[in-house]
């Protein structure tokens with residue numbers, strides 16, 4: 001795994017109908033590094049992250065995650081934790097039980113993995129026995145990120161992790177992500193908050209720099 005970049009994107013094209021969104025997009029996230037893609041609403045950040053997460057097939061181009069095609073194999077999902085898709089909550093399971101489930105699925109003892117400490121770090125100690133649908137949108141986002149960081153992984157792919165978080169929450173998550181990078185993890189983010197991304201230890205890359213501009217629509221005569 002360490003011989004390959006965490007993420008390598010070459011010549012990726014994605015169109016929705018006849019509208020090109022990614023045109024010859026290229027990106028490298030070296031193993032152990034963090035990259036944050038930035039850019040205006042609708043520029044294609046989520047589309048790129050979905051493709052890297054193996055949740056969407058590009059029309060053309062290649063994507064490699066630790067040297068392999070994304071999405072196809074259980075090894076990919078063991079190495080990659082992503083919040084690109086909104087989480088599905090299990091009916092009737094509490095926040096703590098979701099965390100315990102995630103640990104067990106990854107072969108970790110929940111107590112050894114520090115479930116209660118993780119919930120406390122994310123400001124959810126008082127909500128451990130609540131079911132996720134009853135949490136506020138910011139608390140749900142905190143739980144989603146806590147679960148992604150609790151399980152072992154080599155690459156985190158996070159789409160706007162700062163969304164719905166208050167300033168303290170943003171600072172805490174940025175610190176957690178910087179800690180993840182300092183222990184050898186790799187990070188691919190999309191974000192509208194440059195300060196948050198930099199505090200997370202990610203290098204900022206604009207979508208405009210990743211993609212050749214889409215050809216201009218022919219003017220009507």
Ligand SMILES: Nc1ncnc2c1ncn2[C@@H]1O[C@H](COP(=O)(O)OP(=O)(O)OP(=O)(O)O)[C@@H](O)[C@H]1O
Pocket residue numbers: 016021039040041042043044045046047048
């Ligand atoms: N499933 C889809 N079908 C059709 N068009 C889509 C689809 N998904 C995205 N698009 C379009 O593709 C473009 C890029 O969307 P995308 O969500 O990748 O942008 P983004 O940079 O992540 O935006 P934001 O900053 O608002 O989250 C937008 O114009 C959007 O309307």
